[in-house]
Amino acid sequence: MLRTPKHTLALALSAALIFILCAGISLAEDEIKAAGTMTMTEARQDTMIVGNTEGHNLSLLRSTGTNAATGETKFMDGAQAVNVSFSDLVKGKGPHSGYLILVQNETSVFIKWKGTVTTVQRKEPPPLTSFAGTFNWTGGTGQYAKIKGKGTFKGHFTSPTAYTADWSGEYSLGE
Numbered sequence: 001m002l003r004t005p006k007h008t009l010a011l012a013l014s015a016a017l018i019f020i021l022c023a024g025i026s027l028a029e030d031e032i033k034a035a036g037t038m039t040m041t042e043a044r045q046d047t048m049i050v051g052n053t054e055g056h057n058l059s060l061l062r063s064t065g066t067n068a069a070t071g072e073t074k075f076m077d078g079a080q081a082v083n084v085s086f087s088d089l090v091k092g093k094g095p096h097s098g099y100l101i102l103v104q105n106e107t108s109v110f111i112k113w114k115g116t117v118t119t120v121q122r123k124e125p126p127p128l129t130s131f132a133g134t135f136n137w138t139g140g141t142g143q144y145a146k147i148k149g150k151g152t153f154k155g156h157f158t159s160p161t162a163y164t165a166d167w168s169g170e171y172s173l174g175e
Contacts, residue, residue: 031149035071035168038081040064042161055091060084063163067102071168079104092119092129100135107142111135113153129163130156137171147171 040063050056062084069077085098097114115133122128132154137147151169158164 031170031172032073032075033071033168033170034069034073034075034151035166036067036069036075036077038065038067038083038155038165038167040081040083040163040165053090055089057087057089059087059089061087061098070166075171076102076104076107076109079109087117089117089119092121092127093117096131096133107140107144109140109144109147110138112138115153126157126160128156130154131163131165135167135169137169144173146173148174 042061043064044062045059046061047057047059050058062082064083065081067076067079067081069075079102081100081102083098083100085096087096088094089096094117095114096117098112100111100113102109102111113133113135115131117129117131119130120128132152134152135150137144137149139145140147149169149171151167153165153167155163155165
């Protein structure tokens, strides 16, 4: 097939248009890396003994604290954090899940997470309780209204009612 200058120009323009559209989509979907450390204190805990197995408890916990950005960006640095979690533990081990809200000025970020709790009993109290898991940013307000992304976390209790959690992840602010 012979290509006329008209066909060549049309192909070149089509290719340029496709490149521009794809570049625009990838810019909107670029993922931004973020990391932080949350320092939290229990505000309320309700625990129920299940009774089917020794040490089986269900727990609903509300904690409050602050986030300190530790990554390349200052994502929600100094934000107030509210975490609501549910755990189903046998002798301090098992699954837990919940929701976290970060609030800074007029901006909020909503996070859904799940993970596992591990408790190691020691000869002398307190036991060593740690946790790890994954999370998803599910939405927000202000500049983070369309936030989407995911990450991981791990942490440990520093006292019977306080804990720290280190997290890292990636997010986008696309459509």
